[in-house]
Every structure is written in structure tokens, then in C-alpha cells.
Amino acid sequence: MNGKARTHVSQNEPLLFEISSPGKRAWQLPPLDVPPADPAEVLGRDRVRAEIAGFPEVSEVEALRHFTRLASWNYAIDLGMYPLGSCTMKYNPRINEAVANLEGLLWAHPYQPESLAQGCLEIMAALEAALAEITGMDAVTLQPAAGAHGELTGLFLIRALLESRGNPRRKVLVPDSAHGTNPASVTMAGYVAENVPSCERGMMELATLERMVTEDVAALMVTNPNTLGVFEQEITRIAELLHERGALLYMDGANMNALAGIARPGDFGVDVLHLNLHKTFSTPHGGGGPGSGPVAVKRIFEPFLPVPRLVRRDNRWALDYDRPQSIGRVRAFYGNFGVMVRALAYIMAHGGEGLRKATLDAVLNAAYVRKRLEPYYEPATTAPTLHECVFSDARQARHGVRTGDIAKRLIDYGFHPYTVSFPLIVRGALMIEPTETESKLELDLFVEAMIRIAREAEEDPELVRTAPHHTRTSRVDEAAAARRPVVRWRPQPGCP
Amino acid sequence: MNGKARTHVSQNEPLLFEISSPGKRAWQLPPLDVPPADPAEVLGRDRVRAEIAGFPEVSEVEALRHFTRLASWNYAIDLGMYPLGSCTMKYNPRINEAVANLEGLLWAHPYQPESLAQGCLEIMAALEAALAEITGMDAVTLQPAAGAHGELTGLFLIRALLESRGNPRRKVLVPDSAHGTNPASVTMAGYVAENVPSCERGMMELATLERMVTEDVAALMVTNPNTLGVFEQEITRIAELLHERGALLYMDGANMNALAGIARPGDFGVDVLHLNLHKTFSTPHGGGGPGSGPVAVKRIFEPFLPVPRLVRRDNRWALDYDRPQSIGRVRAFYGNFGVMVRALAYIMAHGGEGLRKATLDAVLNAAYVRKRLEPYYEPATTAPTLHECVFSDARQARHGVRTGDIAKRLIDYGFHPYTVSFPLIVRGALMIEPTETESKLELDLFVEAMIRIAREAEEDPELVRTAPHHTRTSRVDEAAAARRPVVRWRPQPGCP
Amino acid sequence: MLAALGLNSLEDLVAHLPPEVLLRRPLDLPPGKSEYEISGWFRARAEENASAYACFLGAGAYRHYRPVLVDVIASRGEFLTSYTPYQAEISQGTLTAIFEFQTMICQLTGMEVANASMYDGSTAAAEAALMAARITRRRGIVAARTLHPEYREVIRTYARFAQMPVTESAYEPASGNLDLADLEARVGEDTAAVLVQSPNFFGVVEDVRAAAEIAHRRGALLVVVFTEAVSLGLLAPPADADIVAGELQSFAIPPSYGGPYAGVIATREQHIRQIPGRLVGETRDTRGRRAYCLTLATREQHIRREKATSNICTNQALVALMATVFMTVYGKEGLRHLAEQNLAKAHYLARRVSRRFSGPFFNEFVAVCPRAPEAINQTLLEKGVIGGLPLGRFYPELDGCMLLCATEMSRREHMDLVAEALAS
Amino acid sequence: MLAALGLNSLEDLVAHLPPEVLLRRPLDLPPGKSEYEISGWFRARAEENASAYACFLGAGAYRHYRPVLVDVIASRGEFLTSYTPYQAEISQGTLTAIFEFQTMICQLTGMEVANASMYDGSTAAAEAALMAARITRRRGIVAARTLHPEYREVIRTYARFAQMPVTESAYEPASGNLDLADLEARVGEDTAAVLVQSPNFFGVVEDVRAAAEIAHRRGALLVVVFTEAVSLGLLAPPADADIVAGELQSFAIPPSYGGPYAGVIATREQHIRQIPGRLVGETRDTRGRRAYCLTLATREQHIRREKATSNICTNQALVALMATVFMTVYGKEGLRHLAEQNLAKAHYLARRVSRRFSGPFFNEFVAVCPRAPEAINQTLLEKGVIGGLPLGRFYPELDGCMLLCATEMSRREHMDLVAEALAS
């Protein structure tokens, strides 16, 4: 095959329910040190359930093997480059995991007395301060559980502020290149999303906005650099325009990996922004979460931030619930604390210098990939790009090969695909974000794979269209799954 | 292919030295809180080394990926059945790992004051007591680091005892079915190994021993059940014979997984035995170690045991070095303490009942495999067997397929091979030890794979002879490796 | 690499940014630290927290033993460091585990479909209310006052911006159960959802069927919320609910000062297209072999954008995996035994104190305090015990009460200390 | 399964054993326990040990920071739960890592071949002596008195049964270095091996070349032993040795009350067939691709039986893997910096106390105590510091001295406490 990957024997594994059999067990409990309570007696017979039909029964080794075998079917950052654009799949340092698993943190109960939770509160305070400095904002709430949750919180804040000024307004402008969570959040915040078209080079134009920012507009939701990886050159003037017209500038900070240490949103006019600790700040994605989506704001938003707020009182940290203007809670307790621990560890490991260096390396890696792939793939923009680079499949589409096919073929070459078909403004987009933690060795293997696939698209398009060929599961029929959704296992008639 | 395994994409990875490049780093050190010392000044210039030529320089993510990719090339108990006969590859419970990694144990320094090491000493004492009870012996030393080290220690003890009686004698009898470590240990203990032939059914015969146990014989080294899995039926009479003639009975306890809770060597006349905590007591093999090979003895050997001995003094544990007859140390410090922790956790989890049940299950699994494979493979003995079953490749050899080929073909079926070509008394041996932790599901898959291979050996012997076919590395040329040994990497001329 | 790009320095890469946006000074953060220092700093923080205390707090975060397999599996890089399983062919591990998770949640709750996870129980509850509004095309929410107070706050926030009115229904002052008459009175023609927690915040097991009847009679949906998932091992599943929204923290997810946890929403087949969040479905690969993939993406924000069922994207996959491993380890028998131990422990403790409510309870209950709850807790702290949650903060009328929780990890001698402190 | 075997009960499986060997009672062990109880019991034991003490003990077991990657990698099931890599095609991970280990040990020590590990440093030293005897066909062993006392005990035990006479050579009372004249006098025509440790037990760096000359002049081999592997980052490698036998505990292997550690033997190419233990070699697979396998098995017990170079079978593979990861993480630059920090810390401390020996030292040295070392240690313990190792136990002539070790983990404030205690 090629230099990056070969095939190897891989264990099959049925579903848990299929290896289950009565009496197998992986659990033990200590003997009760109190008298047992009869469930029927203390709860009433009809409040007690029958057995949990179908629930698994396996031995301990079967449980471990089951998930170990499953794990071996996954690709992961630990195995190689994972150039999903917009996702910032960087290396997840293991010191972060180590400190997050310290018992005093892991077993802290959210309601344990503040006097016995000073360690947790100190961590949150340190993280709030660091994020404020990195973003150039005045205050931070750590409560949102992910990026989209941060967006929602940020929009709530905007609405609360505007309501306090007498008019929440009606619309939020969202560029056509934005991530789907942006318009979805707008709706959930009770606003109407309005599309802002990008110019040909992928940026927003002041002139367009001049036209669109009416009295109805509560805010513009910008991603900067945007999803093409392009820095919005007019951002300061856009912010001025909005502010002049009583509207606010929200920034989706998913792409902060292009800015940390280089430029601060607070300095270029952003009023509210969310961060994705699971992107820029290296916390692991875990196959889809958990994340953490802190929201950083300018001072005017402080009274509206979710309760509780972390405050310093009598020389120790305390939680302040007495915030009459607060939007209230967006989540029980204080947010994804364990993720915060990891992000703070990352910031501590880097320091200011290190964050800046990481940003520049991320931009360098993306620029290198862009430069090397431009002869083979159609760039989505002529503008300079930062931490990611986007191509379209225009040249390959001529041979009937689409971005989704190229992505699948990359798997055969030992890589996780890039982000497919996003942003929507690029037809057949290939969105590549290498991140700073990839070595030149790995980047070169990636570039070579991409070049070979470009050649295959011309010479043997069918090979690409039917990829992947080297996985234990060949191309999966997603349409069939959606047509008649089977989202849970059920015993097969005639089987145990 | 079949139900147990498919092939899947698998990452390649060069050697560390090949991905190394100057300036990459995975390390950090805190700033010095003391003045630096100039090496040339404090040590003298010629005591300071030049750079470590060729030593790796990689980034943290490269380091992690390197070993993660390597790991993905391995088979392991966590992935499936590992029926290596004589190795007792059972499931390694993870609670054992968890407790062995408690900081108070992990960071205990071997010379920290006894008053601050009572936890460690208590663990060792509890393990000594449990092993004495399980084996029916009077005293246990935990110092030996593995089975072979235990053998050596045991033979030292025998020699020391006999020396104290005036004549160390000259020979140690070792059955022809014994593991290679037995005769090797005999030599290292200053004895001459003499072969005891097994009878046709794989046991030792009293008559043979009657002849062989002369005044020159210091001991008989027996493995019981022996390496065919057969219990030595005459063991008590053999012990009597030895004792009558002033010789001693050493037992290799590698196969204690067939006896724990069922029969105790101390009760059937054994004087000295070693255990393999990394077999019977579930501690992980780690790709070849660490192990732990405690030696259990009858009271007469106590004065000779290695120093230090664990003793109870003033209501706490202490280490006693004042043992004038001791053979001395066989290892610095007290043995593989971390392995002891795991073994004790295993014993605690099982209790007496659980150990007995595990033994019976291990015997049941082996009996089941034997029964199902007997129609296809030539059993090595007609005698009943316990925790393992041995076949010969006699039927397959007719088609030019040898035990080593069948073993390699098993890999394609998703299994680790059995032990190949041991014991030596069986021509072309297939030595299978399933252990108690395999489920019937996994055993059936194994049996079916073996049956299919038996058929393949007849119908398509070449397929078997050239296996494995589904691994990232096809059959490896071991002869070439030995012919011109390359046991370290060196830079290729012309390469960096 | 710079050379390949024709650049002289890294700075050149950002030279095209508008000059006014560039940060002209280093970030004001302490210099980068080594692993050793970082680990030292966090250890010091961890030690400032309570540790080695026995603890009788519950109230939405429970102390249950975490089987060691959970971390062994969840820390494997292939699960830990993979993204959302968009690319099915190299994500079958995660996808299969989620499919199993969805199945087990259905088995536990008596529902027909479950999603791949929500941020937590509180947001699951809020999103369940929004979902009910979409299904019923109504706007009103009736939340039981016995629903976790912080969950209610979250629901209020979400509802406020969705312009959905929220009312709260009372509890029976004697039993601590839902006041069904009050509920009946509050459910109206515009009620989209009735939200009831069982066991409720006081630990009392609710009559789900009665609540369902009231909701259904007016065309509203019943959302049953749970915060103590272990109770599902013993209690009749909320099969009369239309939507179940819960928190799985009890399933081997560390308390971790409040998160990350894992919420979940389960419902009936008929509502599958209104469920928020990710779903994994079964399908085939081109060679006809069973495979799994994300499905019904048309509900989701990346396809439907402003018309999506929710904005949720990243969820709590790894935490849901912990819960999946937990369910696997305990299994059918184990979960029941575990729940029975919780029941026994809590009833042992409850029998020794004065209970505020008479309703049946699982592993939490409200105790009446002879002195201020804070004072009692102070006494207990000195004995190495963190007592119960004083309820005055959330329920002024329960000012002299505390919420106590006992689990399989609660030891008799500590419960005796609590009983003693509550007796004096 | 019983049915398939035609059996009625599990007991039938062992019914054929001679009746007199069967145990007729349950084993006298406490009943089986749950994870929770086991973990509780071991936690209690761990707490009985010293914890949170600063510690200045070295003497063959060193406290170095363990990079987190070490356990992340060594705890992966594919490394943790695999056997010795007999089946190369599904063991390339372990084999490749061992090949890298062997290479790095050669690079560090200046030797040409290294084995895959020995039980520990002490048994490596003893086996090196036996190996020298095989090579030289001689029997005498001269061990420096500055070799770790417990290593010497192990050598004595092995040698006693191999009928090899052992003598010990003196050290210079002023410098703490090997007394070369005394050594010269002890090496004779039947001397197989001279064993010298550097840095020696007193921390003093030896003149390996001079020792080599003395040994070689009489046709003996020089075995250089090391216990503090970090010193190899800074000190000239023992390239004049014939055999190097060492302990790698310093390379991220936890002190763990003395084990498991990992010993290693390295030597020159010409002696490869006399080296004990496992070796991994490079080869090809049938398709010509590079591959690794265990090699030169004809040295080993499973082939050569009583004529093997050693009886060793199971070694310390996983622990050697930890060392391999450690070497990878620190690499060429890091290991030197680490060694320099050790040097700086030890010299900081040494300058504040009265040193017994004048020889150059790395991170350990002998301090003269103004009071009984035990009394000083008692004072220190009260301040949360475990002091040095009193030497009287091993060297009666050094009764008022203690061996102190400082590493990168030693903090200045603790060193100042030690200096203070040693001043008074």
C-alpha cells in the first residue's frame, strides 16, 4: 500500500446483548453493614420494577475485552493526524488528564462547603483570569458545557442587555460561512437569524453590513478567523458600525487557535465571545465530548452573567448567587469543571509565550499544507489564511470524485479525513486544520497522500469513489440508516 | 474470513531514531531553585560525556503516538484468548493495577524507616501467610523476581540445608518433561542435572526413581501437574522415597492454577516450591515481565531463607537481618513488591472459595477444549489432564503441516497461538492452557478455528504453512535474525 | 518549513492582519511550567478541598463506587482522543458503544429511543420541555417544585428566551409528593409539558402514572426527570412518560465539582424526529456487514441550521461511555443489588432521624434538624463527615431541614455519627 | 460444558487425583472481597506508609519525576497483558520497543549490545560476574567495597553456589574512590571479573579506565555497575568496561518499596553469545519488510537447558518499557539537563554539610553527622523530611555518617532543613 499504513488482524465483537448470558457478572458489592430493606415493603410493590429486560450480563474480562476491541476500531489523535477543519484536533497532553484525575478534584461534591472547596474555586478563578487576558475581555463565565451552549449563553446575555435597555430587537446577523450552531442558537435565544453573504474572497464586507444593520438587529455573530481560515480584515470597522447602531458584536471563538497571543477579540471590538476549551485549549474530544464553552464578555454584560459568580470575599473564594439582573442558570452547578482543570493545565504549561508560539505554529502548518496542495486542489479563497485551509473538489469533481470520496480514501492512507462539505459557501469543501502539534513528517505524509489521491481521482476515479478499502467496515450506507432508523438493539425473534 | 477477526487499517511507524530530529522535545524541567553546578568544574572535564550520539529527540505527541502505534501491533489478553500452555495467561484484574498504583505504595523507598513502611510490610506479611496456606507450606520468601529465580533460590536452600548436614550431594533429578529453567537453575546452583524419563502416559514412575535416587541425589525437581497437565499420581510415594534416602522434593509451582484450593503441595510431601505470581495469581505479564517467584518451604528450611525476614516485633512488622545460616540475598531489597500487591489483591478478591472455583473452572475449560479437539488432533497422553491439554501434530505432519504452522494460522483466526513444541517429550507439541477466565463463547471460537485449521491442513496445507496472512507482518525469518544478529539500530550510511 | 513558504520568520505569517488588531505585548500570564510544577500546583489545590471526609450530600450529584474498568476504558486514547464519529468507517468503536448506550437507556427507562447524550440532566430537562413544545405546538411549562431547584432555574432561563411561560406546581406538605390537585389546576390548554422528577428532589418516589394522566387529559406531554440513575435499578421505569430526561452522573461519573456529567433524553419512537442531539443508527456497509453511523442528521444544526431541533453539537460522549461501562459492569443483576444496597443504607439512616416527609424514598430523604442545619454540619465536619444539604436556600419553608443521601459507600459508623448529630 | 464432558459436577474433574492429596477443607482465607473493599484495604495500608515526606534517600533507589506518558503507555493493555513476544507476527509492538531499548542502552553506556532486561541491578551484576567467568574460563571475582552492599550480598550468594571465590577491594579513605593499589593486589591469574560501581555507593565517580587497565593487565574483565542511571546523561560512559550491568530504576520506575525494577547487561559484540537473557534482533518477513524477533535463543534455557547462559526466562519487560518511554521523553538534551539539575541540587546540599569524602560526586554523597545519624533523622522526620541512610549498618567505619541523595525533585527549602539538622 503506502508508507503510512498497512492492514492488520482486528478482533470482531458482537454487541453486549449478544454475548450476554444469565449469571455472568463483572460486579461485586461489599456485604451490607446495615439490615437490608425490603423494596416491596418500603416502596410499595407497584413502585418496584421487574427485571431490566435485555440488560447485559457479562463477565469482567468480557466487559474489558468488549470495549478494548471496540476501541481498536477507532481512529484517534493518539494514532495520527486528525485534520478536521474547525475542530482543532490537537494533541491532548496527558498531564492534563493526570491532574484532572486527582482525587481531591474528582470527588469534590458541588455542594460541599465553600471552605472545603477552595481548591476548585481557585482553579476556576485562575482559569477565568487567564481566559480574560487571552481574549482581552473583562469577565468570563465558565458555566456553558460546550461551544453551542456558550453561543446560547452569549445570545441570552445580549438579549438581556438589550431588554434592560428597553428593546431586545429582533434579528441576529449570521454570515453564510458560519457553523450551523450559530443560527440554531439564534433561534433558541428567541431571535431570527439573517444570513450575511460573504464576498468572493470569503470575508464580510462593510458595505453589505452598512445595509443590513438596521434598528432590528441585535447583534452580528462573527467567526474570526472565519470558517475559511480568513481573518475578517474589516473587523474593527464592523464593530464600530454595530456599536454606532446600538447592536453588539458576538464572536464565535472556535477558531481562537489562530489568535491566542497574536490578537485579542476584546481589543478589536468584540462584546461577547465563547471559547471552546476542547479545541483551543487541548482538552480531549472523547468521541464527541465533553467540552466546555466559557463565555467572555465586556464589562457591561457582567450584571447579566449566569449565577453563581465567583467572588473574592474575606480573602477566600465564594459563590455569589445574589445577582438580580442575571440571566439565571444555563446549567446545574458550575459547568464542566473537569474540562476546566485540563484547560488551565494547558495554559500553565504554555504560558503567554507558549500560547503565541503554538498559534504561529498552527498557522505555519496550515500555510505549509495549503502551499503544497494548491497545485492539486482548488483553493477556496485567494486571501491569506491562518490556522486552516479550505479547498473545493472542483478539479476532482470533473472525474466524478467528490470531497466525500477523497475523505474516505484518506482513511486507506492512514489518516482521518478533513472536514467534508463545510463551510457551505464552498461547493464540495475540503476543510483542513492540521494544528500546531503535527510534525513536518506527519504533514508530509498527509500531503503525499492527498497528492496521490488527486492522481487516483484522475487515473482511477472508481478506486476513490468506493473507498475506503482497508478498513474492517467498508463504506457505510448512511441513507439506509436514516430511511428506517434502528437506534436500539432488540432481541432477534428466535434468538436468545 | 471468519467470525473472530477481520483486517483493519493499521498505522506504520519508523523507529524512534528515524523520526528524531534536533531540537524536538517532549520534556520540561522546572527552573532550578539552586545555583547551577558546572559539570566540568565539579566533576572534572574528562568525567563529563559528549552528547549521547543517536539518542532520540522527539516531541511529546510523537512519543505518545510512537508507542500507541506500536501497541496496536500487539496481541494481548485484553484482546482475546491467549492459550499459551504453561503460561497461565488469565485475565489481569484491573483492581490489582489500581491498588498497586496508590501513591503511598508506589513511592515507598525501600530504605524508608520501618515505622513509616508498616503498610508495605503488612502487605508482604499478608501475602506470605496466604501463600503458605494455599501451598500447605510453613514459610515463604517473596524475594525472588520470577519463577526461574525462585527455582534458583529453592535449589540454593536445598544445597544450604544439605551442606549444613555435611554433604550437599551432587545431582538433581529433572524429568524430561520439565521446563528449561529447571535444568538451567540446577546448573547455576552448582548441581548436575539428570534426566528422569517419563512413562508413556507422561508421568514419572516410582520404579524409575527407585533406581535413580542414589546417595548422590540432592533433590528431585518435579512439576505437578506436569507439563502435560497430568497430576503425578505417585507423588506421595515419590516424596517418601526421596525423604527415606535423604533427598528432597522440589516442586515447580508454575502449574498451581490446577491445584489452588484442591490440593496442597505441602500436604503431599513437597519440601520446597516456587510459585509464579504472574501466572496463578493473575499479575500481568507485561510483554515478558515483571514476575515474582516466591519460594515456600517446610520448617527445616527456615533458617536458610534469604535475608531479610519479615518478623513481628513489639506489635509491628520489622525486617530481621540477623540470620546466620541464611543463604544471603538473591536480590537487592525485598523482591518485586508491586507484583506482590497485585497478587494479594487477587487472593483477597477470590478468598478460599473463589480460588478453588477458579481452579475447577480452569480444569473444566481445558477438559472441554481437549474433548472437542481430540477428534482432530492427536492427544499427547491418555491420562486425565487438569488445567492444560497437549496434542501432537502427528496427524497434520502427514500433510507437511507442523505445530508451528498451525500456531501461525491461528493468528489469522484472531487468536494468540498455544505454546509450540513444548514439552519436548511430545513430538510437535501443541500445548493449550485456556485458563478459567475464558468464556464458553471464546472457547468455542477457538475450537472452531482449530477444527478449520485441521481441515485446511488436509485440504490446503500450503495455506497453513505460509500463515499468517492477515497480519501487518507476515511470517518472520527467525533464522536470518540469528545468523547475523542485528540487535541495535545504527544510522544508515548517507542518512541523517 | 518557513523556507518552503518563502518566509523569514513566523511573524510573517500574521503580517497581513490589520495592524490595529495585533497584540503588541506578551500575554500577561505566568511563564510556561513543567509537568512536575503543574502537577504540584494542582495537588496543592486538590488538598485545599475536602478529602477523606465521609459525605452525605446528594441533591443531583451522588457518591457511588466507580468500578476500575470505567477509567481503564475511558482513558484509552482511541476513545479519549477521537472526535464525534462523523467518519463511520474509522469510528465503529465509538458508534457501537453509543448504540449500546442508547439501547440500555431504553431498557432502563422503558422508552423506545434515547439520544447519545445531553450536556447534563438540567439541560436535558430544559430541552425536553422545548421538545414537548415543538411536538404539541404549545408554549406552557408546568414544573413540579420538587424538581431539582437548579434544574428549574435552567428551565426558566431557557424558557424565558423561548418566550415560554413557566409555572411551578406544589408538593404535598406531608408526604413530599407532587400535589396532584394543584398540578391538575395548573395544566391548561396551552401546557406543552409537565415536568416531574422521580425520585424527586426530596428523594420521594412520585406517582408517575397519575401525573401522566393529568398531563395527557389536557393534551400535554409528561416529562419525567431523574437525577439518581441508580434508582432505575429498582424502581418501576417511568414508562408512562412521553419524554424521560435524566442525569447519569450516578453511573460511575465522578462528582468532579459538578461536571462533566451526562444528560440523556429518551422518548417514544413517534417523537424520534423531534429529539435533540445525536443519534446512532444501525446500517450496513457496502459488503452487507452490520455497521453503525450517526443518523437523522436532518434534525441537527449542521444540516437544519436555524430550524434544527436544538443547537447542541458537542455532547458528553466520553462521560456517556463511562456510564455505558458502568451499566455493563453491573448489568441486570448488579444494578438491582446496588440499588437495594442504597435503599438499605438510606433507610437505616432515616430510621434514626426525624423525617420531614412520609412519602416512599430511595436513597435520599429530608431530615428535620433539632438545631440549625449549618450548626449540625459544623459538628459533623469536626468528625470528618460532610452532612446534608440545608434546604432553606432552596425552600424557605424547609429552613430547619436538610437533605441527606446515603449510598452503598456510606458506612454504618458514619451514619451513626449523623444520626447522633441530628438527635442532639 | 459439564454436560458436554459427561460430568455431573465440577468436583468430578479432579476425582482422579490420589485421594490422599485432596484438600478436604476450604482454604483458611478470608472470604472474597469486592473491589471497593480491596481498594479500601490497600488505601489504609498506603496511608500507614510515609507519604508527603520529602526524602533524601538514594542508595540504589532514586526519586525522580515520572513523566505522565510513562504510565499512559505502560498501562495500555496491549503492552500490559501480553506475554513474552514469542510469536513475532503479533508482537511487533513489544519487539520494536525492546529493540529501541537495547539501542538506547548501547548509546548511553558506550557498549555494543544490550539485552532486553534482567531482574534488577543486583542480579545483573551477579550474572555479569558469571558471564565473565564463562568468557575468561576463570573463577575469581573481585568486587569493590564501594559496590552497593546489597549487590555484593547477591553476588556472594550466586558465587557461593557457583563455587566462585569473591574478594572485596578497599576504597581510599579520603576520596571514597576505589583504592587502585589494593585492587591491583587482589586481581590475580584466576580473576574472572573486577566489579566496580560508578558513581559508587558513596556517590563518588570512579576512574573506570584505571580499573579497566588493572583488570585487563591480568586478563580479567571489568564489569562496571551503575545504580543511578540518570548519571549517564552527564558522565562519560563506561566505555572501557567489558560488561556494564546496571539498574534503570531512575528512569521513571517507581521506587515501589524496592521493586519491580529493571536491570540490564550490556557488553561488546564479541561477547554476544555469552550474554544472559533475551535479545531482540532485526530481520525480515516473507515479504521483505523489516521485522523484529527474539534471537540467539540458543543461549537460553528453553533451548540449551542445563547448558544455558542463564536460567532467566521472565524478565522485567514492562518496567524496561517504562525506562524506554522515559528515555524517549527526555531524549538527548533532556537527559543531560536532568542530570545537570541533579548535580546542581546535590552540590547545593553538599556545600552546606560536612562531606566525608573528597571524590567527585553526582547526586549522592556521604555526610559526616555531628550527632548519631538516627537522631538527626528523627529530628528531620518531625519536619516532614526523611533524611539520609545511616551507613554504620553497611560500613562500621562510617558509623557516624549518612548517605544523602538529592534529585531534581529535592526542594531547596527541604535541603536547607537537612543542612540545618546536620549543622547542629
Ligand SMILES: Cc1ncc(COP(=O)(O)O)c(C=O)c1O
Ligand atoms: C466554528 C464553530 N462554531 C461552533 C461550534 C460548536 O461548538 P461545540 O461543538 O463545542 O458545541 C463548532 C464546533 O464544531 C465550530 O467549529
Ligand SMILES: Cc1ncc(COP(=O)(O)O)c(C=O)c1O
Ligand atoms: C513450568 C515452568 N517452570 C518455570 C517457568 C519459569 O518461570 P519464569 O518465566 O517466571 O522465570 C515457567 C515459565 O514459563 C514454566 O512454565
